[in-house]
Amino acid sequence: MNDRPAVQTERTTAYRYPERVxxxxxxxxxxxxxxxxxxVGFATEEGPFVIxxxxxxxxxxxxxxxSAHGRFVKTVSSGAPVCVTATIIDGLILGRAASHHSAAYRxxxxxxxxxxxxxxxxRAEALARVVENVVPGRLSGANAARRPSVEEAEYTAIMTMPISEFSIKVRAGFARDEPKDDExxxxxxxxxxxxTPGAAVPDAITGTRFSAPAYDPTIHRFRQD
Known part of the structure; x- marks a missing residue:
């Protein structure tokens, strides 16, 4: 159910600007x-990694x-804790003082x-789900790309992670300028x-035979119609 809030924990509690969380x-x-x-952030014996x-x-x-043989998969498969972060930058916030410049983000x-x-x-179905997340409709319809095969899934690892412990932080609006800087x-x-995507460039085999995926600003994704 999408209306279930996360359980607030020590590591999801914000102590700086908690009103944004x-x-x-x-x-x-x-x-x-x-x-x-x-x-994706995780710790190894060689130190922390973020990929x-x-x-x-x-x-x-x-x-x-x-990769089925990559550091990420080998580490996480052992039960190591993971932190997954998604960030969308919505703008730049400019103040009258350099110290009050910031970014609008979610x-x-x-x-x-x-x-x-x-x-x-x-795993093959999960790979297809990732492709469909980036380009909705890419694996369906008359000009669909070939779906991932079971053989291809043998050398690709898929990890699933429950979305149970999380926090959201949002910054918007204007800079918090001080009165001394009003002038x-x-x-x-x-x-x-x-x-803002650029114009799609077809490869040598495709040429002009097929329509390129169109960008859909309502979902911020390319869509294969």
């Missing part, structure tokens, strides 16, 4: 669904993927452990940032 599950899912990628990854959300769990941090998907057929002769305000 919420634990609403629907809001967390909206950010995770809009973000094109996440960063970027394409992802998908399926109900109350995240789907993460990686972010989610999810804590927990991830479980490897052992069944190859299930500073500098522009102050917000510069919005949005995702």
């Amino acid at each position: 919420t634990y609403d599950r629907a809001d967390a899912y909206a950010i995770l669904d809009e973000a094109l990628h996440v960063h 970027p990854s394409l992802h998908a959300r399926e109900g109350d769990r995240l789907i993460l993927h990686g 972010s989610v941090m999810v804590f927990g452990t991830a479980t490897p998907v052992e069944d190859a057929a299930e 500073v002769a500098a522009w102050a305000g917000t510069i919005p940032l949005t995702t």
